Amino acid sequence: MSQPVLSLQNVTIYQDNNAVLSDINLEVNHGEFIYIIGKTGSGKSSFMKTLYADLKLQEGEGTFVDYDLKTLKEKDIPYLRRKIGIVFQDFKLLPDRSVHDNLLFVLKATGWSEKQEMDVKINEVLDKVGMKNAANKMPHQVSGGEQQRIAVARALLNDPEVILADEPTGNLDPQTSVEVMQLLREINQNGKTIIMATHDYALLMKFPSKTLKCDAGTLFEVIQRTV
Template sequence: MSKTVLSLQGVDIFQNKHKVLSNINLEVQKGEFLYIIGKTGTGKSSFMKTLYADLPLEVGEGSIVDYDLKTLKERDIPYLRRSLGIVFQDFKLLPDRTIYGNLHFALKATGWKEKEEMDRKIHEVLDNVNMLAHIEKMPHQLSGGEQQRVAIARALLNDPDLILADEPTGNLDPQTSAEVMELLLNINKNGRTIIMVTHDYALLLKFPAKTLKCDDGTLFEVVHRTAQHQ
């Protein structure tokens, strides 16, 4: 039976009291892969911030991984974020500690205590993204693509039902973007739901999936033309 990981009904999205998206109705089932596209300033990031409760849900009804966004209390936000994996464009790795240290910090911040369990989990997620060999390196010693792989590993630490990826390939060259994309699709094949914001239309053609577009204050599904062979 499919499980709904995100449900929005009649949702308006606001940024600084200014309405950026109106009347969103969306159901995302477990295991789906979903792109969100649109020009800069059309509300993509505000939409994502509402999903991980960085912006409050003021109009409409919404639930994400069994949390009600409308009634969510401040104290529950860390628990919600534990159920989500969040991947950002700029990696957000801590520059003053190793890759191991970054992932250890994330586990401690989400309530893990047992060192053996933490070590096992860190090794597991780094192995999943082919970065285990770099466990003792500092972020500045890694390429952008490698840093994003570590950021994806960090997003997997708490076995999230849903991964929110906000322009995860935005700072990467085309080849590295494709490699990161293949990694995300592999994670999706293993049953994790992914919602990804992107402005990289080449990726959409190469890796087609259900696509929603932010435009003119609304969010709607778009149907891709089939990519022409070059």
């Protein structure tokens, strides 16, 4: 039996010395698709930030993609992040360079150096998300939904074990949200673990999966009612 990709025991998550979520016990196995839901300010983003080491794990035990979050050293954070892909609500594409060069920037920042290998990889991930024809466009020349597809492609560059998607459909209209969701589900069906924070309950109904809720300072599994 393989190790869980994420394991948290008796974890309390702090933001600015305030406990945001307490007593979290959670295991996520390879290939799972997990939703994290909850109101704005309920701790979803703090939970995600703890996973990608933007917030330090101060209390409890936690391992994520084989890294101990409690003892993680500053110098190891880039290596942890290389094993995960992150998709944000606001795309975070650099506006002053083409789609291709946005992805090139990430590869160079994560240690790639061979030009031909980088070009092949960029074409491969853009192809996966149906955006191969946009490589030479600037971010402002493509729609919001297309920008999010490119952001998903960027998250796939280092062939991560896990994709963390923080409100990936938050800035998109319902139809585009469904398209981005279908893309994420497809990536999940190909074996990637996905942990997605969202407050879009329509998507949960359309694409049901294991759901955890941040509420009243803790995180617990909710069972979706099926009609």
